[in-house]
Amino acid sequence: MRAARLIKMVLLLQSRPSMTAAELARELEVSERTVTRDAQALSEAGVPVYADRGRSGGYRLVGGYRTRLTGLARSEAEALFLSGVPGALREMGLADAASAARLKVSAALLPSLRDAPDSAAQRFHLDAPAWFREPETPALLPVIAEAVWDDRCVTARYRRGDAEVERSLEPYGLVLKAGVWYLCARVAGGSFRTYRIDRFTAAVASADRFGRDPDFDLPGHWAAQAERFARSILRAEVVVRLSPDGVRGLPHAVDPLAAREALRDADAPDAEGWVTVTLPVESEEVAHAQLTTLGPEAEVLAPAGLRARFAADAARLAARYGRADA
Secondary structure, three states, X not given: OHHHHHHXXXXXXXXXXXXOHHHHHHHHOOXXXXXXXXXXXXXXXXXXXXXXXXOOOEEEXXXXXXXXXXXXXXXXXXXXXXXXXXXXXXXXXXXXXXXXXXXXXXXXXXXXXXOHHHHHHOOOOOOOOOOOOOOOOXXXXXXXXXXXXXXXXXXXXXXEOOEEEEEEEEEEEEEEEOOEEEEEEEEOOOOEEEEEHHHEEEEEEEEEEOOOOOOOOHHHHHHHXXXXXXXXXXXXXXXXXXXXXXXXXXXXXXXXXXXXXXXHOOOOOOOOOOEEEEEEEOOHHHHHHHHHOOHHHEEEEEOHHHHHHHHHHHHHHHHHHHOOOO
Protein backbone atom coordinates (compact mmCIF):
# COMPACT_ATOMS: atom_id res chain seq x y z
CA MET A 1 0.00 0.00 0.00
CA ARG A 2 2.72 2.45 0.98
CA ALA A 3 4.91 1.46 -1.97
CA ALA A 4 2.08 2.30 -4.41
CA ARG A 5 1.58 5.63 -2.67
CA LEU A 6 5.26 6.49 -2.91
CA ILE A 7 5.27 5.70 -6.62
CA LYS A 8 2.19 7.89 -7.13
CA MET A 9 3.86 10.71 -5.21
CA VAL A 10 6.91 10.57 -7.48
CA LEU A 11 4.73 10.56 -10.59
CA LEU A 12 2.73 13.53 -9.31
CA LEU A 13 5.90 15.53 -8.64
CA GLN A 14 7.27 14.49 -12.01
CA SER A 15 4.17 15.87 -13.78
CA ARG A 16 4.19 19.27 -12.05
CA PRO A 17 6.88 21.84 -11.22
CA SER A 18 5.98 21.86 -7.52
CA MET A 19 3.21 20.73 -5.17
CA THR A 20 2.39 21.81 -1.64
CA ALA A 21 1.98 19.32 1.17
CA ALA A 22 -1.75 20.07 1.21
CA GLU A 23 -2.06 19.34 -2.52
CA LEU A 24 -0.16 16.08 -2.20
CA ALA A 25 -2.21 15.07 0.84
CA ARG A 26 -5.41 15.67 -1.12
CA GLU A 27 -4.23 13.68 -4.16
CA LEU A 28 -2.87 10.80 -2.06
CA GLU A 29 -5.76 10.87 0.44
CA VAL A 30 -3.43 11.02 3.46
CA SER A 31 -2.46 13.60 6.06
CA GLU A 32 0.19 16.27 5.51
CA ARG A 33 2.31 14.58 8.18
CA THR A 34 2.24 11.37 6.13
CA VAL A 35 3.34 13.38 3.08
CA THR A 36 6.32 14.68 5.05
CA ARG A 37 7.30 11.15 6.12
CA ASP A 38 6.89 9.81 2.57
CA ALA A 39 9.05 12.60 1.14
CA GLN A 40 11.76 11.76 3.66
CA ALA A 41 11.53 8.07 2.76
CA LEU A 42 11.90 8.85 -0.94
CA SER A 43 14.91 11.06 -0.26
CA GLU A 44 16.56 8.31 1.78
CA ALA A 45 15.92 5.90 -1.11
CA GLY A 46 17.80 8.18 -3.51
CA VAL A 47 14.87 9.99 -5.13
CA PRO A 48 15.84 13.71 -5.16
CA VAL A 49 12.76 15.20 -3.48
CA TYR A 50 13.41 18.74 -2.29
CA ALA A 51 11.24 20.75 0.09
CA ASP A 52 10.95 24.52 -0.45
CA ARG A 53 9.97 26.27 2.76
CA GLY A 54 7.83 29.37 3.14
CA ARG A 55 4.32 30.47 2.17
CA SER A 56 4.79 29.58 -1.50
CA GLY A 57 6.91 26.51 -0.79
CA GLY A 58 6.26 22.90 -1.62
CA TYR A 59 7.86 19.69 -2.81
CA ARG A 60 9.64 19.23 -6.12
CA LEU A 61 12.04 16.92 -7.89
CA VAL A 62 15.49 18.29 -8.67
CA GLY A 63 18.12 17.46 -11.23
CA GLY A 64 15.66 16.60 -14.01
CA TYR A 65 14.84 13.33 -12.27
CA ARG A 66 12.54 11.05 -14.29
CA THR A 67 11.15 7.68 -13.35
CA ARG A 68 10.48 4.87 -15.84
CA LEU A 69 7.27 3.07 -16.76
CA THR A 70 8.69 -0.39 -16.05
CA GLY A 71 6.98 -0.32 -12.64
CA LEU A 72 3.53 -0.73 -14.21
CA ALA A 73 1.55 -3.76 -13.09
CA ARG A 74 -0.50 -5.71 -15.66
CA SER A 75 -3.81 -4.27 -14.45
CA GLU A 76 -2.36 -0.74 -14.61
CA ALA A 77 -1.04 -1.24 -18.14
CA GLU A 78 -4.37 -2.65 -19.34
CA ALA A 79 -6.28 0.22 -17.70
CA LEU A 80 -3.97 2.69 -19.46
CA PHE A 81 -4.96 1.34 -22.87
CA LEU A 82 -8.64 1.47 -21.95
CA SER A 83 -8.40 5.25 -21.65
CA GLY A 84 -8.32 5.79 -25.40
CA VAL A 85 -11.57 6.31 -27.32
CA PRO A 86 -10.58 5.62 -30.95
CA GLY A 87 -13.70 7.06 -32.58
CA ALA A 88 -13.60 10.27 -30.56
CA LEU A 89 -9.86 10.73 -31.14
CA ARG A 90 -10.33 10.22 -34.87
CA GLU A 91 -13.15 12.79 -35.02
CA MET A 92 -11.01 15.35 -33.19
CA GLY A 93 -8.11 14.77 -35.59
CA LEU A 94 -5.92 13.17 -32.91
CA ALA A 95 -5.79 9.59 -34.18
CA ASP A 96 -2.15 9.82 -35.33
CA ALA A 97 -0.99 11.42 -32.09
CA ALA A 98 -2.80 8.81 -30.01
CA SER A 99 -1.35 5.99 -32.09
CA ALA A 100 2.18 7.34 -31.65
CA ALA A 101 1.66 7.70 -27.90
CA ARG A 102 0.41 4.11 -27.59
CA LEU A 103 3.44 2.85 -29.51
CA LYS A 104 5.82 4.76 -27.22
CA VAL A 105 4.13 3.44 -24.08
CA SER A 106 4.13 -0.10 -25.50
CA ALA A 107 7.85 0.16 -26.24
CA ALA A 108 8.54 1.21 -22.64
CA LEU A 109 6.66 -1.72 -21.09
CA LEU A 110 8.34 -4.85 -19.81
CA PRO A 111 8.28 -7.77 -22.29
CA SER A 112 5.78 -9.61 -20.06
CA LEU A 113 3.31 -6.73 -20.48
CA ARG A 114 3.64 -6.16 -24.23
CA ASP A 115 0.30 -7.89 -24.85
CA ALA A 116 -1.56 -5.39 -22.61
CA PRO A 117 -2.97 -3.34 -25.55
CA ASP A 118 -4.47 -6.40 -27.23
CA SER A 119 -5.64 -7.82 -23.92
CA ALA A 120 -7.53 -4.63 -23.06
CA ALA A 121 -8.99 -4.23 -26.57
CA GLN A 122 -10.49 -7.72 -26.43
CA ARG A 123 -12.16 -7.06 -23.09
CA PHE A 124 -13.68 -3.58 -23.46
CA HIS A 125 -15.14 -1.59 -26.34
CA LEU A 126 -16.86 1.79 -26.07
CA ASP A 127 -19.66 2.46 -28.56
CA ALA A 128 -20.61 6.05 -27.69
CA PRO A 129 -23.44 6.89 -30.14
CA ALA A 130 -27.04 6.21 -29.18
CA TRP A 131 -29.04 3.42 -30.79
CA PHE A 132 -30.98 3.90 -34.01
CA ARG A 133 -29.06 6.94 -35.22
CA GLU A 134 -26.23 7.34 -37.67
CA PRO A 135 -23.50 9.40 -35.96
CA GLU A 136 -22.19 12.35 -37.95
CA THR A 137 -18.92 14.10 -37.20
CA PRO A 138 -19.40 17.89 -37.08
CA ALA A 139 -17.31 19.44 -39.85
CA LEU A 140 -15.86 22.06 -37.51
CA LEU A 141 -14.92 19.66 -34.69
CA PRO A 142 -11.20 19.35 -35.62
CA VAL A 143 -10.81 23.16 -35.72
CA ILE A 144 -12.51 23.59 -32.36
CA ALA A 145 -10.65 20.63 -30.82
CA GLU A 146 -7.29 22.11 -31.84
CA ALA A 147 -8.27 25.42 -30.26
CA VAL A 148 -9.24 23.60 -27.05
CA TRP A 149 -5.85 21.86 -26.81
CA ASP A 150 -3.91 25.06 -27.57
CA ASP A 151 -6.05 27.40 -25.39
CA ARG A 152 -6.73 29.62 -28.39
CA CYS A 153 -9.64 32.03 -28.62
CA VAL A 154 -12.27 31.24 -31.24
CA THR A 155 -14.63 33.48 -33.20
CA ALA A 156 -17.66 31.37 -34.06
CA ARG A 157 -21.07 31.66 -35.66
CA TYR A 158 -23.77 29.60 -33.97
CA ARG A 159 -27.21 28.62 -35.24
CA ARG A 160 -29.85 29.47 -32.65
CA GLY A 161 -33.38 28.82 -33.87
CA ASP A 162 -33.84 30.50 -37.25
CA ALA A 163 -31.05 33.02 -36.64
CA GLU A 164 -27.27 32.98 -36.39
CA VAL A 165 -25.25 34.73 -33.71
CA GLU A 166 -21.54 35.44 -33.56
CA ARG A 167 -19.55 34.89 -30.38
CA SER A 168 -15.96 35.32 -29.26
CA LEU A 169 -15.28 32.22 -27.17
CA GLU A 170 -12.64 30.81 -24.88
CA PRO A 171 -12.99 27.06 -25.57
CA TYR A 172 -12.35 25.15 -22.34
CA GLY A 173 -13.40 21.58 -23.05
CA LEU A 174 -15.20 19.05 -25.23
CA VAL A 175 -17.88 16.57 -24.16
CA LEU A 176 -19.16 13.61 -26.20
CA LYS A 177 -22.64 12.65 -25.00
CA ALA A 178 -24.58 9.85 -26.72
CA GLY A 179 -22.83 10.55 -30.02
CA VAL A 180 -23.32 14.34 -29.85
CA TRP A 181 -20.35 16.68 -29.39
CA TYR A 182 -20.60 19.72 -27.10
CA LEU A 183 -18.23 22.60 -26.39
CA CYS A 184 -17.98 24.09 -22.92
CA ALA A 185 -16.67 27.62 -23.41
CA ARG A 186 -16.57 30.99 -21.73
CA VAL A 187 -17.97 33.91 -23.68
CA ALA A 188 -15.25 36.56 -23.79
CA GLY A 189 -15.70 38.67 -20.68
CA GLY A 190 -18.73 36.64 -19.59
CA SER A 191 -19.93 33.34 -18.19
CA PHE A 192 -19.47 29.69 -19.15
CA ARG A 193 -21.93 28.24 -21.66
CA THR A 194 -22.41 24.96 -23.50
CA TYR A 195 -22.83 24.70 -27.29
CA ARG A 196 -23.71 21.82 -29.61
CA ILE A 197 -20.85 21.71 -32.08
CA ASP A 198 -23.05 20.59 -34.97
CA ARG A 199 -24.83 23.96 -34.71
CA PHE A 200 -21.67 25.95 -35.43
CA THR A 201 -21.71 27.29 -38.97
CA ALA A 202 -18.24 28.88 -38.80
CA ALA A 203 -15.30 28.81 -36.43
CA VAL A 204 -11.90 30.51 -36.71
CA ALA A 205 -9.17 30.08 -34.10
CA SER A 206 -7.10 33.19 -33.50
CA ALA A 207 -3.43 33.43 -32.62
CA ASP A 208 -4.37 34.80 -29.20
CA ARG A 209 -4.31 32.45 -26.23
CA PHE A 210 -6.55 32.85 -23.21
CA GLY A 211 -5.65 32.26 -19.58
CA ARG A 212 -7.53 29.32 -18.13
CA ASP A 213 -9.47 29.67 -14.90
CA PRO A 214 -7.64 27.18 -12.62
CA ASP A 215 -10.88 26.50 -10.74
CA PHE A 216 -12.78 25.35 -13.84
CA ASP A 217 -13.80 21.69 -13.54
CA LEU A 218 -15.06 20.23 -16.83
CA PRO A 219 -16.80 17.11 -15.41
CA GLY A 220 -18.39 19.19 -12.65
CA HIS A 221 -19.51 21.89 -15.09
CA TRP A 222 -21.05 19.33 -17.43
CA ALA A 223 -22.86 17.52 -14.60
CA ALA A 224 -24.35 20.79 -13.36
CA GLN A 225 -25.39 21.82 -16.89
CA ALA A 226 -26.97 18.44 -17.59
CA GLU A 227 -28.98 18.51 -14.37
CA ARG A 228 -30.06 22.11 -14.97
CA PHE A 229 -31.21 21.20 -18.49
CA ALA A 230 -33.12 18.16 -17.24
CA ARG A 231 -34.92 20.31 -14.68
CA SER A 232 -35.64 23.13 -17.14
CA ILE A 233 -37.73 20.95 -19.45
CA LEU A 234 -39.88 19.48 -16.67
CA ARG A 235 -42.48 22.27 -16.66
CA ALA A 236 -45.64 20.33 -15.74
CA GLU A 237 -46.73 17.90 -13.02
CA VAL A 238 -48.93 14.82 -12.93
CA VAL A 239 -50.19 12.86 -9.93
CA VAL A 240 -49.82 9.12 -10.38
CA ARG A 241 -50.70 6.10 -8.26
CA LEU A 242 -48.21 3.25 -8.69
CA SER A 243 -48.23 -0.43 -7.86
CA PRO A 244 -45.00 -2.00 -6.49
CA ASP A 245 -44.15 -3.03 -10.07
CA GLY A 246 -44.96 0.50 -11.22
CA VAL A 247 -42.57 1.93 -8.62
CA ARG A 248 -39.79 -0.31 -9.93
CA GLY A 249 -40.56 0.57 -13.54
CA LEU A 250 -40.95 4.33 -13.14
CA PRO A 251 -37.22 5.24 -13.47
CA HIS A 252 -37.13 3.33 -16.77
CA ALA A 253 -40.27 5.00 -18.13
CA VAL A 254 -39.63 8.67 -17.32
CA ASP A 255 -36.69 10.99 -16.65
CA PRO A 256 -34.61 9.23 -13.93
CA LEU A 257 -34.05 12.47 -12.02
CA ALA A 258 -37.79 13.21 -11.97
CA ALA A 259 -38.59 9.63 -10.92
CA ARG A 260 -36.03 9.71 -8.13
CA GLU A 261 -37.36 12.96 -6.68
CA ALA A 262 -41.00 11.89 -7.03
CA LEU A 263 -40.40 8.58 -5.25
CA ARG A 264 -38.34 10.27 -2.55
CA ASP A 265 -41.28 12.55 -1.68
CA ALA A 266 -43.98 9.89 -2.14
CA ASP A 267 -46.65 9.12 0.45
CA ALA A 268 -46.51 5.85 2.38
CA PRO A 269 -48.00 2.85 0.55
CA ASP A 270 -51.76 2.42 0.93
CA ALA A 271 -53.54 -0.76 2.03
CA GLU A 272 -52.99 -2.30 -1.42
CA GLY A 273 -49.28 -1.44 -1.44
CA TRP A 274 -49.69 1.35 -4.01
CA VAL A 275 -48.00 4.74 -3.59
CA THR A 276 -49.07 8.15 -4.88
CA VAL A 277 -46.43 10.46 -6.36
CA THR A 278 -46.33 13.93 -7.87
CA LEU A 279 -44.19 13.56 -10.97
CA PRO A 280 -42.50 16.43 -12.88
CA VAL A 281 -42.95 15.97 -16.63
CA GLU A 282 -42.15 17.85 -19.82
CA SER A 283 -45.82 18.05 -20.88
CA GLU A 284 -49.05 16.09 -20.67
CA GLU A 285 -48.37 14.76 -24.15
CA VAL A 286 -44.97 13.41 -23.15
CA ALA A 287 -46.36 12.07 -19.86
CA HIS A 288 -49.04 10.16 -21.77
CA ALA A 289 -46.43 8.47 -23.97
CA GLN A 290 -44.13 7.68 -21.05
CA LEU A 291 -46.68 6.42 -18.53
CA THR A 292 -48.41 4.27 -21.13
CA THR A 293 -45.40 1.95 -20.95
CA LEU A 294 -46.32 1.12 -17.32
CA GLY A 295 -49.71 -0.25 -18.41
CA PRO A 296 -51.98 -1.30 -15.53
CA GLU A 297 -49.23 -0.66 -12.96
CA ALA A 298 -49.96 3.10 -13.03
CA GLU A 299 -53.16 5.12 -12.48
CA VAL A 300 -53.14 8.81 -13.39
CA LEU A 301 -55.12 10.83 -10.84
CA ALA A 302 -54.48 14.34 -12.15
CA PRO A 303 -54.71 16.45 -14.21
CA ALA A 304 -58.27 15.56 -15.21
CA GLY A 305 -57.57 15.84 -18.95
CA LEU A 306 -54.73 13.32 -18.80
CA ARG A 307 -56.77 10.93 -16.64
CA ALA A 308 -59.63 11.13 -19.16
CA ARG A 309 -57.17 10.32 -21.95
CA PHE A 310 -55.98 7.19 -20.16
CA ALA A 311 -59.58 6.23 -19.40
CA ALA A 312 -60.37 6.47 -23.12
CA ASP A 313 -57.30 4.35 -23.91
CA ALA A 314 -58.44 1.73 -21.38
CA ALA A 315 -61.95 1.66 -22.85
CA ARG A 316 -60.59 1.17 -26.36
CA LEU A 317 -58.30 -1.65 -25.17
CA ALA A 318 -61.15 -3.33 -23.29
CA ALA A 319 -63.36 -3.14 -26.38
CA ARG A 320 -60.63 -4.47 -28.63
CA TYR A 321 -59.59 -7.36 -26.42
CA GLY A 322 -63.15 -8.08 -25.29
CA ARG A 323 -64.37 -8.89 -28.80
CA ALA A 324 -65.22 -12.54 -29.38
CA ASP A 325 -63.10 -14.24 -32.00
CA ALA A 326 -64.86 -14.38 -35.34
